[in-house]
Amino acid sequence: MNAATIIDYLNMSDPSDLFAKAKQIKAETVGNKVYLRGLIEYSNRCAKDCYYCGIRVSNTNVCRYDVDDQSVLDAAEYAWRKGFGSIVLQSGERKSREFTLRIETLLNQIMTLTNHEIGITLSLGEQDEDTYKRWQDAGAKRYLLRIETSNRTLYEKLHPKNHDYDARLKCLETLKNLNYQVGTGVMIGLPFQTLEHLAEDLQFFQTMDVDMVGMGPYIEHVDTPLYSIKNHVSTPLDVQLRWLSEVEATKLKKQNRLDLTLKMIALLRIQMPTINIAATTALQTLDPFGREKAIEIGANIIMPNLTPLKYRENYFLYDGKTVVKDTFDDTIADLEVRLAQIGAEIGYNQHGDSLHFKSKP
Ligand code: 5AD
Numbered sequence: 001m002n003a004a005t006i007i008d009y010l011n012m013s014d015p016s017d018l019f020a021k022a023k024q025i026k027a028e029t030v031g032n033k034v035y036l037r038g039l040i041e042y043s044n045r046c047a048k049d050c051y052y053c054g055i056r057v058s059n060t061n062v063c064r065y066d067v068d069d070q071s072v073l074d075a076a077e078y079a080w081r082k083g084f085g086s087i088v089l090q091s092g093e094r095k096s097r098e099f100t101l102r103i104e105t106l107l108n109q110i111m112t113l114t115n116h117e118i119g120i121t122l123s124l125g126e127q128d129e130d131t132y133k134r135w136q137d138a139g140a141k142r143y144l145l146r147i148e149t150s151n152r153t154l155y156e157k158l159h160p161k162n163h164d165y166d167a168r169l170k171c172l173e174t175l176k177n178l179n180y181q182v183g184t185g186v187m188i189g190l191p192f193q194t195l196e197h198l199a200e201d202l203q204f205f206q207t208m209d210v211d212m213v214g215m216g217p218y219i220e221h222v223d224t225p226l227y228s229i230k231n232h233v234s235t236p237l238d239v240q241l242r243w244l245s246e247v248e249a250t251k252l253k254k255q256n257r258l259d260l261t262l263k264m265i266a267l268l269r270i271q272m273p274t275i276n277i278a279a280t281t282a283l284q285t286l287d288p289f290g291r292e293k294a295i296e297i298g299a300n301i302i303m304p305n306l307t308p309l310k311y312r313e314n315y316f317l318y319d320g321k322t323v324v325k326d327t328f329d330d331t332i333a334d335l336e337v338r339l340a341q342i343g344a345e346i347g348y349n350q351h352g353d354s355l356h357f358k359s360k361p
Helices: 003-011 016-028 069-081 097-113 129-137 152-158 165-177 195-208 225-229 236-243 246-271 281-286 290-296 328-341
Strands: 033-043 086-091 119-123 140-144 181-184 212-214 276-279
Touching: 003 195, 003 246, 016 246, 033 069, 069 086, 069 097, 086 097, 086 140, 097 119, 097 129, 129 140, 129 165, 140 212, 152 165, 165 181, 181 195, 195 246, 236 246, 246 276, 246 281, 246 290, 276 290, 281 290, 290 328
Parallel strands: 033 086, 086 119, 119 140, 140 181, 181 212, 212 276
Antiparallel strands: none
């Protein structure tokens, strides 16, 4: 799809035809199965200082934690026993020999504990090739590293000078060369982000030939530099915000970001029919049924949070992030009901690998 066509779709006030097409393609390719990735937010310590993120190193209001090893193992075992198929180990970015070895040891322990059956995805930021390789040898099969925005100029606006777009790109290349299943993604509705940028993002996923994508709405966090420009207007959709009261504007802004994210997911499903697409947690923050709406029109992955409760409220990437207080069993039971309502079904005891990856030579 060329950029102009994508922008036309993103601008459309009634996307029902787009959604119908995406639904049809989804049914013909990945089908109605939704695969679970139990998400363990391993640590909120982060060396980076991204202007949008709540756990940036400069935010001194965060109580920093590392989940203790036994709790990680317990969560992994729970996921395995429940037939989740996969877990995701995610944390703030940190590069050190100690960190590399700690993760390596944990991976080995998780593999032994789960009879080498659980699929492990890592989302631990930019690392050198040797580290990626060690983690792969210890059992990790997939890696998520969001490019955040594929437009270099916008990337540089949203990050301090010492954050390097090219270094991030190089990590994605390294992961691909190592034969990881590689996932990336972007935030949608960022200040200064235009529909042209979003069209570029979709083209970036295609050019990078990625196997998985997780993209979600940008949501302000009060302790970040970008919060001060929360009323910035970028896309044509947001122009009308100027004439609304604060309360109305906030409501409409949320709606716009939700709509844009759903359109992006539908376009991506049409463009890359066999990749895995996540219905992200941030969608759920904007709309209690945000994730289900995403599943209906293209997404096929959900990442239920398995972070031990006592750490959970410290992994605050953005305001209003859902902190579920239910037991894990209740969360899954609830998810099953919600998915059944939209004709989707959880793919238990399967890794749910990206078909796109599996079809590569
Ligand atoms: N709004 C939405 N998503 C965010 N992330 C970080 N900060 C925010 C925010 N304010 C996302 C980034 C990161 C992922 C773990 O969380 O895209 O890659």
